[in-house]
Amino acid sequence: MSKPTFAMLCCACGAEQVVKSEMAEKGWRLAFSRPGFVTAKNDSDVSLPEGIFVRTASRSIGQVRGTDATRMVEELAVQLAEHDPNRRSFDQLHVWPKDRVPIGRFGFEPGVDEVSKVVADEVYAGLRETWVKCDAPNRIAQPGERVLDLVLVEPSHWFLGTHEADVWPTRWPGAVQPVQPVEEPVSRAYYKAAESITWSGFDMKPGDVAVEIGSAPGGACGRLLELGMRVIGIDPAEMDPRINEHPNFQHIRARGGDLPRRQFRNAKWLLVDSNVRPDQTLTTIENIVTHRQSDFVGLLITLKIGEYRAAPLIEKWFQRIVGWKPQQVHVRQLARNKCEVCFAVTMKSA
Ligand SMILES: C[S@@+](CC[C@H](N)C(=O)[O-])C[C@H]1O[C@@H](n2cnc3c(N)ncnc32)[C@H](O)[C@@H]1O
Numbered sequence: 633m634s635k636p637t638f639a640m641l642c643c644a645c646g647a648e649q650v651v652k653s654e655m656a657e658k659g660w661r662l663a664f665s666r667p668g669f670v671t672a673k674n675d676s677d678v679s680l681p682e683g684i685f686v687r688t689a690s691r692s693i694g695q696v697r698g699t700d701a702t703r704m705v706e707e708l709a710v711q712l713a714e715h716d717p718n719r720r721s722f723d724q725l726h727v728w729p730k731d732r733v734p735i736g737r738f739g740f741e742p743g744v745d746e747v748s749k750v751v752a753d754e755v756y757a758g759l760r761e762t763w764v765k766c767d768a769p770n771r772i773a774q775p776g777e778r779v780l781d782l783v784l785v786e787p788s789h790w791f792l793g794t795h796e797a798d799v800w801p802t803r804w805p806g807a808v809q810p811v812q813p814v815e816e817p818v819s820r821a822y823y824k825a826a827e828s829i830t831w832s833g834f835d836m837k838p839g840d841v842a843v844e845i846g847s848a849p850g851g852a853c854g855r856l857l858e859l860g861m862r863v864i865g866i867d868p869a870e871m872d873p874r875i876n877e878h879p880n881f882q883h884i885r886a887r888g889g890d891l892p893r894r895q896f897r898n899a900k901w902l903l904v905d906s907n908v909r910p911d912q913t914l915t916t917i918e919n920i921v922t923h924r925q926s927d928f929v930g931l932l933i934t935l936k937i938g939e940y941r942a943a944p945l946i947e948k949w950f951q952r953i954v955g956w957k958p959q960q961v962h963v964r965q966l967a968r969n970k971c972e973v974c975f976a977v978t979m980k981s982a
Pocket residue numbers: 819821822845846847848849850851852853866867868869886887888889905906907908
């Protein structure tokens with residue numbers, strides 16, 4: 633008989649219902665869950681669940697509760713030894729909290745916070761001689777490295793698991809990209825754009841022309857400019873002066889759908905982040921990218937779902953994008969996405 637698989641997953645608060653139904657359809661039996669955190673069992677030895685709304689996925693090893701961190705770390709070591717009598721050590725240690733509330737509510741942002749930093753240091757100090765070989769906790773993992781994951785469901789309730797690092801989000805602690813902005817970003821869209829660019833793998837280079845539809849106030853444009861690109865921002869609203877005055881930035885004060893298509897000549901990259909209904913947004917983009925003069929290499933499109941119940945619409949949007957004959961389409965709820973998803977569309981080779 634094959635070994636069962638225990639999985640623990642993190643997602644945005646509100647997305648757990650979508651994650652759960654997708655898992656149940658694939659034969660997973662749901663177990664403990666909280667907003668932003670789902671565990672499940674599969675009777676066979678299977679790979680970890682994937683999905684648009686699955687932010688992190690780990691093979692579950694155990695859990696500890698308590699108020700004394702030293703004791704809790706000792707208990708983790710006991711569980712690790714039971715799990716693997718060969719005591720094979722891990723390359724990295726990632727420690728992060730599950731999301732408390734939906735992203736953006738009360739200014740909430742996902743990822744490592746002050747409490748999890750303290751816990752990470754404590755756990756690292758307790759396990760470094762025996763179970764982890766990295767030089768500090770919460771380092772970015774290299775592809776192929778084995779990561780020991782600790783999710784704080786509460787400060788006094790920790791879930792232990794493991795995963796192997798592979799694509800970018802699996803390399804970041806809690807799948808949240810660590811970004812150090814050069815200057816204070818104009819808006820949180822700076823982080824969202826940074827994450828979408830890295831996740832997509834798009835080979836954006838200094839001097840490339842990037843267009844953003846829905847560019848005000850300019851967080852995302854700030855990231856593109858920081859990467860040395862020439863940026864055209866399209867938005868009827870005003871840009872932040874820090875962006876507007878940048879020599880590599882041009883603002884076109886218009887709606888995305890109202891522009892003559894020659895405005896997009898020579899542009900390689902298109903970002904779209906307008907608060908417009910997805911179908912209308914897709915019509916605007918379709919008119920641009922299916923035009924014979926269009927020369928776009930890659931598109932990063934944010935579409936607002938509105939509410940998680942509407943998640944089945946994503947498949948329809950996906951098929952519509954496939955109709956533009958791209959080379960590749962990926963879709964994911966990024967860690968920095970509110971109730972929205974990001975499509976990375978490769979139109980042709982760079
Ligand atoms: C979420 S904000 C964009 C944030 C921006 N990407 C940033 O980095 O700061 C949405 C923007 O879409 C703009 N917008 C709404 N309808 C639009 C349209 N038809 N064309 C272009 N922009 C539009 C709004 O004016 C608003 O500034």
